[in-house]
Amino acid sequence: MRWNMVVLASCLMTAGCVGGTSMAERQDENVQSSLQYDSVPCDQLLANRNALAQQNNLPVTAKPTFSNPAMGFGPFTPDMRSKAQRDSDKASGEIDAMNRSIERRDCGKPKKKDKLELPGSKPSSPPQ
Numbered sequence: 001m002r003w004n005m006v007v008l009a010s011c012l013m014t015a016g017c018v019g020g021t022s023m024a025e026r027q028d029e030n031v032q033s034s035l036q037y038d039s040v041p042c043d044q045l046l047a048n049r050n051a052l053a054q055q056n057n058l059p060v061t062a063k064p065t066f067s068n069p070a071m072g073f074g075p076f077t078p079d080m081r082s083k084a085q086r087d088s089d090k091a092s093g094e095i096d097a098m099n100r101s102i103e104r105r106d107c108g109k110p111k112k113k114d115k116l117e118l119p120g121s122k123p124s125s126p127p128q
Contacts, residue, residue: 030064030093034100042107049098056091064093 037045053060081089102108 032097037101062092
């Protein structure tokens with residue numbers, strides 16, 4: 001029983017020292033709010049998203065990924081990813097946030113006509 005308490009205490013101390021470097025915490029940081037992109041014009045946002053995807057060799061539909069560590073050990077698993085992989089995962093989160101803003105604002109879709117017209121009819125010219 002005493003041995004169990006020593007192991008538990010050392011685990012708790014180690015968990016306190018890990019702060020901010022665990023895989024779970026760093027992967028959570030990759031998820032971003034799409035609201036920050038709502039003030040960016042649609043054409044510029046589409047260009048920024050495409051450039052970021054190309055720069056990181058990612059598809060424009062990239063989404064952040066999460067590892068599946070052993071049950072309950074997520075906060076204690078150290079982040080062993082390379083810098084390139086961390087940067088790629090961060091870019092995936094940014095691309096996903098941009099895509100949510102693009103989708104919400106209907107960017108890249110043709111503008112809807114304000115006027116209702118019958119199919120095949122010519123628009124009438126105003127009288128002179």
